[in-house]
Amino acid sequence: MTKEQLTGAELVIRGLEYLNVSTVFGVPGGAILPAYDPLYDSPIRHILARHEQGAGHMAEGYAQATGELGVVIATSGPGATNLITPLANALMDSTPLLAITGQVASTAIGNDAFQEAYTVGLSMAATKHNYLLTDASEIPQVLKEAKFIATTGRPGPVLVDIPKDILNQVAAWVEPGDLDLPGYKPTTEPNPKMVQQASSLIKKSKKPILYVGGGIIHSKANNELFELATKFNIPVVTTLMGRGAFPDGHELCLEMPGMHGNYTATTSIQNADLLIAIGVRFDDRVTANPSFFAQNAKVIHADIDPAEIGKVRDAEIPIVGDAKSVIKGLIEALGDEKLDTGNWVSELKEMKTEFPLSYNQEDKGPLKVPYVLEELQKLTKEEAIVVAGVGQHQMWVSQHWNFTEPNTWLNSGGLGTMGYALPAAIGAKTAYPDKLVLALDGDGCFQMTCQELITASTENIPIKIVVFNNGNHGMVRQWQKIFYNSKFSASELTHDTPDYLKLAESMGAVGLRIMEKSDIEKVFNKMLEINDRPVLVDCVVDPDDMVFPMVPAGGSNDQIIMNEEDLKNL
């Protein structure tokens, strides 16, 4: 029997179908056009973004909400360079992404052909791995490999660059075979000896803290984490990327530590005698100056990426492995041990009551984001997927929103990419059309990718966006207030340009506005009712509010600035 002959382009689409890809995000163009032809006839849904950066973040949002591969397609040259930001973002936050880019014909590569960019070179430091294909027959196998690399071990973005002549070249569809990746063998099962040693340390600890992050969510280890924490009575801090890995509201949950973490979470680490760090990377936003970080604590550090262990902080017990297997191992090794952590847990409980997150919403005064957030959460009955931008509003959402499930909090933690929220929300809503998806964005962030609102309305993806309109790059303003003598250089936007209602309307969405307290319930209820179109809420908030607590970059987590008063003593 002769094998079915397909073009490279058809092999790409067939390959994606073979890998169970159901949705792709992208923007077409010359070099990738051959692939768009069979895509038209494929059951795969293509969402046409208005900018490749948007397409990339959509794929990220899809991946972060589902835990599965997100796929983005772009053309050569500017299409590919526009993808660099989401690729770097996905690399930082370990999001499994597959990017397929068109390239100029292989015969033209190196000649500065029209729309030629050295995509493999440009994306090398922004991907986990990348490929430049030279023959159409490679396509099925490389796509399988790319998905495998993107989704296993520490997940990340993989890019496959395909010259136009290869997309047009005819080759047989050959079902991809076993993978031959001699240099890629992630360790998922932890060394039992290390787990045993870790459990002995835990048994001796009187003040342990489970310091957990995105790794728990990637490995779907939240149930195991819950068992470990509750069975042995160990308090948990969840990093920005780990919010939702352990339920807020549980008495053992201390929520977010670090630069804008709450007092108790940050201090619990400082006072701990043992850090059980799982799926975290001792990021500077958590540790501040590492030499002052958790000075009294021994460290058990478990991660699937060996390079994270010892990178910032030496670990007494290094464990390479998947979070789920590590935690299962620890539970087993601890057996029926009763830990002596009762005092520690009550101490932290008292601390929580003594140092709560606070804000001051006056009745007639300008709206404060934390207040609005708490009101919004009261009005949303169902579990929402919440997506934030980068800035003050992001920190407030992480602080004040109650996250109880994994994959319900999407944000750009590592790279801090403004413009992430709206497209990422579109991606999440594409994956879960029946779930409530809320983009809680800043005005500065929104303006970076707001054209994707058109994507949401034309593709019928009814997300809800709240723009916290403080007329400012609020986080920048906050730093300028504290560190630059209130010299507000280039941080001011305006409250009224654009007119968000008109902007929403012109882009096929419903625009609503909140100006004062009495608007909140009415407007949010209306927002929640509308499900046939995207809704944009312009929520005008206090331009002068600041996020606290705060530990300045490079400072010590022992010196937490709790409020504006504390600033005077700096």
Added chain:
Amino acid sequence: MSERILSVLVEDKPGVLARVSSTISRRGFNINSLSVGPTNIEGRSKMTIVTELDAVEQVKKQLNKLVNVIKIVELDPNMTIETEVLLLKVSINKDSQTSVIEKASLSNATSVDVGQDFAIFELTGSSKELDKFEALMKPFGIIEMVRGGRIALQSNL
């Protein structure tokens, strides 16, 4: 700080050298020498990377993350056979000729080309020997010089 020598077995794929060097510079690591060439195994190349880093553990781990990097061994300096090659073109004239040739042969350098007013020598040896030879030739006027990267094998592996 003492030198550390990494022997890195890689898949012989396009771009692998770029990946390795990009990773090294991305992480802010410095290297003293890097050489790459085929091995006796088909489809596999070997890189020898010499660095002076304390952070060599991080270099190893970051390089290990590259999909095309198969294995990294840090060589034990006491058990390692290391060599480097040098080509050196030096000016000669009637007065210096004899002295140049004498010094070269005492250094075990081989003359590979001699012209009216120049000679080219080849020398293989340790980096120190190569340094010494360069210093010896310097007074006569070095016209051009090139050194290959350092390569190494551990004798008990």
